[in-house]
Each structure stands twice: as C-alpha cells, then as structure tokens.
Amino acid sequence: MVECRAVFPCFLVSLVSFVSLVPPIARAMKITNARVIVCCPGRNFVTLKIETDQGLAGIGDATLNGRELSVASYLSEHVIPCLIGRDAHQIEDIWQYLYKGAYWRRGPVTMSAIAAVDTALWDLKAKAAGLPLYQLLGGKSRTGVMVYGHANGSDIEQTVDEVLRYVEAGYQAIRAQSGVPGLDKVYGVGKGRLFYEPADADLPSEHDWSSEKYLRHTPRLFERIREKIGFEPHLLHDVHHRLTPIEAARLGKALEPCQLFWMEDATPAENQQAFRLIRQHTTTPLAVGEVFNTIWDCKELIENQLIDYIRSTVVHAGGITHLRRIADLAALYQVRTGCHGATDLSPVCMGAALHFDIWVPNFGIQEYMHHTEETDAVFPHSYRFERGMLYPGDSAGHGVEIDEALAAKYPYQRAYLPVNRQQHDGTLWSW
Ligand SMILES: O=C(O)[C@@H](O)[C@H](O)[C@H](O)CO
Ligand SMILES: [Mg+2]
Numbered sequence: 001m002v003e004c005r006a007v008f009p010c011f012l013v014s015l016v017s018f019v020s021l022v023p024p025i026a027r028a029m030k031i032t033n034a035r036v037i038v039c040c041p042g043r044n045f046v047t048l049k050i051e052t053d054q055g056l057a058g059i060g061d062a063t064l065n066g067r068e069l070s071v072a073s074y075l076s077e078h079v080i081p082c083l084i085g086r087d088a089h090q091i092e093d094i095w096q097y098l099y100k101g102a103y104w105r106r107g108p109v110t111m112s113a114i115a116a117v118d119t120a121l122w123d124l125k126a127k128a129a130g131l132p133l134y135q136l137l138g139g140k141s142r143t144g145v146m147v148y149g150h151a152n153g154s155d156i157e158q159t160v161d162e163v164l165r166y167v168e169a170g171y172q173a174i175r176a177q178s179g180v181p182g183l184d185k186v187y188g189v190g191k192g193r194l195f196y197e198p199a200d201a202d203l204p205s206e207h208d209w210s211s212e213k214y215l216r217h218t219p220r221l222f223e224r225i226r227e228k229i230g231f232e233p234h235l236l237h238d239v240h241h242r243l244t245p246i247e248a249a250r251l252g253k254a255l256e257p258c259q260l261f262w263m264e265d266a267t268p269a270e271n272q273q274a275f276r277l278i279r280q281h282t283t284t285p286l287a288v289g290e291v292f293n294t295i296w297d298c299k300e301l302i303e304n305q306l307i308d309y310i311r312s313t314v315v316h317a318g319g320i321t322h323l324r325r326i327a328d329l330a331a332l333y334q335v336r337t338g339c340h341g342a343t344d345l346s347p348v349c350m351g352a353a354l355h356f357d358i359w360v361p362n363f364g365i366q367e368y369m370h371h372t373e374e375t376d377a378v379f380p381h382s383y384r385f386e387r388g389m390l391y392p393g394d395s396a397g398h399g400v401e402i403d404e405a406l407a408a409k410y411p412y413q414r415a416y417l418p419v420n421r422q423q424h425d426g427t428l429w430s431w
Pocket of ligand 2 (some may be wrong): 238240264265290
C-alpha cells in the first residue's frame with residue numbers, strides 16, 4: 001500500500017511532464033469531419049475539406065474534368081467514412097490505406113480522390129507546423145517557378161499577335177496553338193485572351209480532324225512566330241493526342257529548326273513504346289502525362305528515356321506523396337517536371353503544385369492559365385504572378401482557401417471537353 005502510493009504520484013508526474021514535452025506537431029491531430037464542395041465559378045471544381053480536433057482545416061483539389069461528380073461521390077460514399085478518427089499527420093499511412101486498401105488500384109477517379117485527401121493532409125501538416133508546404137518537402141531549390149501561358153488564335157497572324165502579348169506581359173515561355181485552314185473547329189484554339197477556352201456546356205461537341213491539314217499548317221505557324229520574336233522566349237506546342245506516332249515523328253522533325261521547348265501529347269500514350277518511334281526520328285523534346293494517374297503510366301517512358309518532361313500534376317496523380325515518387329524516378333533519367341496547369345484544375349491544385357515546383361530538384365516548367373475572377377474570389381490564394389514566374393507565397397500550408405458561402409452561389413454545370421472525328425468519314429479519332 002505504501003509502495004503503491006509512492007508509485008502512483010510518480011507515474012502522474014512523469015505523465016504530465018511527458019505530455020508537456022511533446023510539441024503540438026507531434027501529437028495526434030484527429031480528423032473530425034470532411035466534406036466535398038462542388039462549384040462552378042467558370043469551370044467545375046471539386047474540393048475536399050478536412051477538419052480536425054485541433055481547429056485546423058486543410059483542403060485538396062479533386063477535380064477530374066468531365067467526370068467531376070464521380071470523384072465527389074467516391075469521396076463522400078467511400079473515402080470520408082474511412083477518414084473520420086484517423087490521425088491527419090499519418091499522411092503516408094493514409095495514402096497507402098486508400099491505395100492498397102481499396103482493392104481497386106489506380107485509375108483517374110481513385111487517384112484524384114486520393115490526391116484530394118493527400119493534398120488536404122499536407123496542407124494540415126504544414127499549417128500545424130506553421131510553415132509553408134515547400135519547407136516540409138525540403139525547402140526551396142529555386143527563386144521562383146517559370147510558367148508558360150497559352151497563346152491561341154484562329155489563324156497564324158492572330159496567334160502571333162497573342163504570342164506578342166505574352167512577351168510584353170513578361171512571359172519567358174509561351175504555348176502557341178492556331179486554327180487550321182480547312183478545319184472548322186480545332187481543340188485548344190478558343191478565343192484566348194490570356195484565358196483558356198471554357199469547356200463546352202452540356203454534352204461534348206464534336207470537332208473535325210485532319211492530320212494532313214494540321215501537319216501542313218503547324219510548322220508554318222512556328223516559323224512565323226520565330227521570325228517575329230526571335231529565339232529567346234521558349235515556345236511550346238500541344239498536339240492533344242491527335243497524331244499517330246509516325247505523323248508525330250514528322251511534325252517533330254519539321255519543327256526542329258524552330259527549337260521548341262517541347263511538343264506535348266504527340267500521340268496517345270497507353271502504349272508507352274509508341275514514343276520510341278517518335279524518339280528515333282526527332283530531337284524535338286517530348287512532354288506527356290497530363291492524363292496519367294500513377295507512376296506505372298510513365299515507368300517505361302521514363303526508364304527508356306523516351307520523354308523529356310513528365311506532365312502529371314498533384315490532383316490527377318495521387319497528390320504530393322505520389323507525384324514526388326514520379327519526380328524522383330524521372331530524376332534518375334534526366335526527365336524534368338512540367339506540371340499540368342489548365343483552368344480545369346482548381347487554384348487548390350495550382351497552389352499545391354507551386355510548393356512542389358519550387359522544391360523539386362528536376363523542375364522544368366509549370367503550365368499557368370489565369371482563372372476567371374469568380375474562381376479567384378472563391379479560392380483566395382497566396383500565390384502570385386510576376387514577370388513570367390509564379391511564387392507560392394509564405395503562408396502556412398499550401399496557401400489556398402475556399403470561401404464556401406461564395407462557392408455555394410455557383411452550382412455544378414454539366415460541361416465536357418470536345419471529341420474529334422476524322423473529317424473525311426467521321427471515324428472517332430484518335431487511338
Ligand atoms: O495542356 C493543356 O492545358 C490542355 O491539354 C488541357 O489540359 C486540357 O484541356 C484539359 O485540361
Ligand atoms: Mg495538354
């Protein structure tokens with residue numbers, strides 16, 4: 001009895017001192033609530049918000065264009081119930097649980113849902129630490145993030161004018177796309193004006209395609225741009241998966257004198273070896289990966305050095321945790337990153353991607369289109385643009401928040417990207 005009394009207070013004292021010595025960041029941060037917010041302040045965005053018992057909330061982007069509601073329901077029905085009560089600090093364990101524990105691995109819906117959780121948890125951990133997210137990744141590797149903007153025109157002269165506007169605005173890198181004579185509508189060539197075209201409302205529209213017309217036209221576009229602006233600004237071009245490998249090889253060769261920074265999505269990449277054929281014919285650098293969702297989609301492309309830039313970004317490739325694995329594999333083969341940054345990715349994805357970009361050793365470039373003013377108001381953010389560069393900002397977390405009351409004013413609107421058919425016989429293109 002005497003012994004017991006002596007031991008008990010001792011135990012209490014050591015417990016009290018143990019608890020007070022544990023810094024707040026090392027204590028469990030229980031997930032108490034999570035919800036999905038769908039809004040359309042220009043484009044449809046799906047956002048996951050995770051709340052904790054420490055009063056902190058983190059957010060992640062779950063937007064999968066044209067399939068937004070499937071990720072929203074995947075999260076609400078299947079993921080959120082598993083998150084409640086878990087320690088938000090255990091990012092890796094939660095990632096593995098959602099990837100391996102679901103039985104069904106990979107796929108854009110699953111990986112976008114995992115990405116949203118992962119991004120929200122990194123946001124939370126950085127907020128708990130009082131640090132900008134890039135500090136948790138390993139700190140800054142560069143002063144800022146070089147971005148490229150989109151110059152679009154219905155013909156060569158209009159595209160050249162748009163390119164000049166970007167040069168004047170201080171951009172160091174510009175993607176150029178132009179309408180093609182003889183084709184009514186061409187994907188990615190809306191009324192640009194520093195914004196990307198919105199998705200088509202309601203059901204997908206259908207565009208005509210002719211590789212022959214496009215291949216005759218595109219080298220002339222870039223020759224004309226180089227005549228006007230010289231060789232200093234980087235130029236990029238997106239083929240949007242519409243060429244066969246041998247057609248892409250021909251375009252890459254024809255564009256060599258114009259010294260592109262990259263030729264993007266030259267051919268569909270389900271068959272990763274298709275890029276070997278392009279590679280054998282041209283030194284134009286190749287970029288691919290905005291539609292990839294795991295490291296398995298680019299493993300052969302990277303290990304065989306068939307590409308120069310990997311385009312995957314936070315939301316579609318399993319969050320910061322998985323994107324970092326892809327980047328590390330890519331670094332072994334001198335492949336650099338070029339994160340997707342279209343306006344159908346929310347500012348939450350952009351904010352997280354910028355923290356990744358400013359840290360990742362093998363950074364290449366970041367795509368950047370301005371969101372609509374309505375979108376910027378719904379997602380207040382600390383990142384800022386200055387003379388061709390983006391800076392993630394130094395607020396704790398990834399620096400992007402969501403105004404839920406404002407978001408509620410912009411309900412979901414059905415919208416899709418277009419499909420292409422061969423002009424001469426209507427065959428759905430391409431494969
Ligand atoms: O490279 C691009 O920005 C385009 O391919 C867009 O990503 C596409 O409209 C879907 O986001
Ligand atoms: Mg693209």
